[in-house]
Amino acid sequence: MRTYDTDVLVVGSGAAGLSAAISAHKHGHRVLVVEKDDHLGGTSAISGGWLWAPGNKQGVAEGDTRADAETYIRALAGDAFDQAAVDAFLDEVPEALDFFERETAVDFVYPETAPDYRMEAPGARRSGRHSR
Numbered sequence: 026m027r028t029y030d031t032d033v034l035v036v037g038s039g040a041a042g043l044s045a046a047i048s049a050h051k052h053g054h055r056v057l058v059v060e061k062d063d064h065l066g067g068t069s070a071i072s073g074g075w076l077w078a079p080g081n082k083q084g085v086a087e088g089d090t091r092a093d094a095e096t097y098i099r100a101l102a103g104d105a106f107d108q109a110a111v112d113a114f115l116d117e118v119p120e121a122l123d124f125f126e127r128e129t130a131v132d133f134v135y136p137e138t139a140p141d142y143r144m145e146a147p148g149a150r151r152s153g154r155h156s157r
């Protein structure tokens with residue numbers, strides 16, 4: 026058995042784990058990622074890679090607003106709507122995208138047309154909320 030000393034231990038190397046690991050590293054912490062599989066990446070590595078990211082720079086340039094995004098989420102969430110969670114999500118998306126574009130080699134693509142899945146819902150948009 027070996028003993029490792031680290032500031033941050035990340036369990037799993039999917040998008041969530043590696044995002045946390047990169048962020049922690051960029052903030053000056055020593056990071057250890059452990060992965061139980063033979064390959065890195067988890068389900069994320071075989072996914073389509075699309076982010077639903079309201080508040081991204083394309084959407085803002087096209088006139089999307091935080092209020093519209095909240096309206097859309099509220100319409101879909103029904104009784105499960107959690108104001109604190111939604112606030113945290115909508116507050117952090119722009120900074121998260123900016124962080125990865127500024128601090129890493131990630132260069133997100135913003136498709137010209139990428140409609141929300143439920144276009145009949147209030148607050149839905151045809152573009153400006155997806156990136157990859």
Ligand SMILES: Cc1cc2nc3c(=O)[nH]c(=O)nc-3n(C[C@H](O)[C@H](O)[C@H](O)COP(=O)(O)OP(=O)(O)OC[C@H]3O[C@@H](n4cnc5c(N)ncnc54)[C@H](O)[C@@H]3O)c2cc1C
Pocket residue numbers: 036037038039040041042059060061062065066067068069070071072073074075076077
């Ligand atoms: C074909 C396909 C296409 C998809 N397309 C999209 C898309 O376009 N947009 C979208 O938003 N979502 C998409 N999804 C869903 C998305 O891929 C997942 O929601 C996302 O990848 C989950 O990320 P994660 O980091 O939470 O988990 P994962 O990527 O699954 O990573 C978890 C990792 O943790 C490891 N692990 C688990 N337990 C342990 C342990 N005890 N010790 C060590 N390691 C452990 C696993 O082996 C794995 O590597 C798609 C899914 C599939 C299957």
